[in-house]
Amino acid sequence: MNAALEAEGLVKRYGARTAVRDLSFSVPRGSIYGVLGPNGAGKSTTLRMLVGVLRPTEGRISLLGGPVTREALKRFGYLPEERGLYRSMSARGAIAYLARLKGAPSGKAFKRADQLLNDHGLGKVKRKKIKTLSKGMAQKVQVLGAIAHEPDVIIFDEPFSGLDPVNQRVLEDTIRAQAAAGRTVLFSTHVMEHAERLCDRILLIAHGGKAFEGTVQQALALAPSVAVLETEGDYDLAATLAPKGFRIVQEGEEHGNRRWRAKLENGHGSRQLLQACVEVGAPLSLFEPARASLHEAFVSLVGDKAMPDAAE
């Protein structure tokens, strides 16, 4: 059995409202798996069902090849979107407490807490109370609390939100290190860049349903190619090429030149675009075919309105 986690036909209804509809996906063991979607798409509800906090209205979940049981859940680490710790506990006490709730023996839990805090640069504050730590430090402590019992599968719900860029990078490293140690990491995010940098596979959820599941490359392949162009002066490339069927938007202006981004779709490739530019005599100073971003891939899959943020 290669799947760490499998969901089949998941549905979650709250009265007349359906938060998650017919969602099926499979998370391979040892992979980094991203669940993406805009706010309110149903990501957190899905993750809460996976870790047994919520019971699905319909559907089946398989954890490490078996049903959702207390024992199976002990092999999972979970960082919820709504984060918090007991403010009067020490950092090591909080981590050890979460580990012990997952079945780790007391001595081992404290030893592991000390080790994790030292490894993540928090050794000096390990005996300090949570209320005296900065928000970023407290969030780090909570991340460590989710992995202290050395789970096989780690589920993080929006782990990057609230972190500054430096700590986002540290967390990315932590996720990579956990995957390198053979653990499966599943995280949700609405920031495409993290998923693009980290994930082996992704699941896109929109309006509670699955819009896409596969590798990042597969997702990118679904997006139209793009080209970045620069014209001299105030030449209007978009208006000139529109009659020829090209969708071009201005991205900015630099040193008196205009920068454009063209979507290559409807059978138009970069060669056809360059040829059209030559035909109309456009004063090009730059022509650069570029790879589509995950964001663009998703726009093409679910449309603008259901789109996650491009960056945060």
Added chain:
Amino acid sequence: MSPIFLVARRDYFAYIGAWGFWLSLITAPLIIAVLVFAPVLLARAEPPRTLAILSERVEDGAHIAAAFEAEARRSARGEIRAYLDTTAPAIVADALAAFDAAPERRAAIAAAREVVSRRAPGALRAFPAPSPRYIIVEPPARTIEAMRPYLSGGRLLPNGEALYGALNLRRDAAGRPVIEYWGVNLSHEEPSAIARRAMRLMMQREALAAHGLAPAEADRLETLEPQIVQFDPRSRAEEAQVTLRQRAPFYAALLLSFVLWSVVFSVANMLLTGVIEEKSNKILDTLLTSVTPLEMLIGKLLGVAAVSATLFLFWGALGGTLLSLAASSLSTSMLGQIAAAFLEPRLLAAFGVGFVAGYLMYGAIFLALGSLCESIQEAQTLLGPVALVLAMPMMLIAPALDNPNAPIIEAASWVPLFTPFLLLIRAPAGLDWIEIAGQGALMLLAVTVVLMLAARVFKAGVVDQVSLANWRGRKAKG
């Protein structure tokens, strides 16, 4: 280790580690000690109050002054008796006989002291030195109008003291006595009450003398007093007489009911604020992957129950030691008998059962309410009506003490929310087995139902994020 135990353990140490816990651990016995001893200490610390008597007739004034002196003598005798009751019960009768034989108060105190120094020298060390509550002084002026500055605090007496009050005794046109009491402490009526009693006796004597009765005969009439004895028909003939020993369990039950009520609601309130704090700290979602809502509810109930147990153990050890000492060494005294009543197994069992059932019921209700609230302010809007319901057992305690078997009290004790408190206060009256078993079973059923319902509400509150705010929002939209 069981998650329930871990939750309970964490909550227990969180409360034990809070300075508020230690404060309540220490302050409660201190407050009780202050409540018990403060009135006595205050009364002893207060200097005698000076009164002046103006009288149209010399004999009226002398009679009232003598009444105040008699009151001081009676009070001194009571104080000496209470002291000897607890320190040297064997010589109480002889010491009081010596006191009574002396003609004047100071001499009477000295006579009693002399008996103690001879017969029980060990009790002499803390022998009381009773001082009179009122001292009658020469009026600083001849009329009440002239005395006003003294009475209102504008002027002091020649010895430098303030004049507390004045009695102006006069006769009306028909020759009937009129007592005017002048003093700025408007709620204090004791001096006028003493004067009224004394003057009434004087009027009775005058009336009896008018009918030809000799003053000595009138004095004898005053001392006539019936003997009153109360009996309990349920006791054997030789034990049927009701004394303090039989009444003491009722007073003990009353005090324990108040303690039970205040402890149950204090700790239930701890649960409420604790769960609101956890909701606002956003910690619950983290815990819910390891602990089910029911386990969390039970863990929290156990944790705070352990906090209560710690408080009880400390207070119980302290109080039990003091009461045991009192019960053994002061067996004949009032304090000793009340102390023994507190240690009655039946009462302690009722207290234990009442605490467990009351705590579980109210604790679960408060936990469920807390899980529906996002803030203490929001909880307070819920607690208003709930507090009114919870105050009802307190309203029933006084009537239950007066008549433990009144129909309304019997009916109310079948309501599980009131049973823990009423069972306790009715215990000394002797409950039959059907009542104990029936109410116990009903309480057990109620505890089970409340725990099940509370677990559902708690789950809705912490897992499904149902709260008062979004419930109101839904209602407004719907």
